[in-house]
Amino acid sequence: MAFFNTYRSGDIVPASGSYAALHSTPHKLLERSVHIEGDRFEPCRMCPLGVLYRLEHSGVQRPLLADPQLEAVALC
Secondary structure (H helix, E strand, O other), X not given: OOOOOEEEOOOEXXXXXXXXXXXXXXXXXXXXXXXXXXXXXXXXXXXXXXXXXXXXXXXXXXXXXXOHHHHHHHHO
C-alpha cells in the first residue's frame, strides 16, 4: 500500500506542483490546483475542519514572464 503525505489548509507548501484538494464538507468534488513552494495552502470558509491537500504532480514551472529580469529579454 502506497503512503501519501497529506497537508492541511494553512500548512506551508513543501514542493511546487499540482495538488488534489479534499474539502471536509461535501460542498465540492475533488479539485486540483497548482501551488508554489513556500506559499500556504488556502483555507475554505465553508469547511470547519479545513481542506486536505495531496501532491499529484511535482515540478510545476513558472511562466517565463513571471521573472522580471527575463521580461526584457523575452520581449525583444
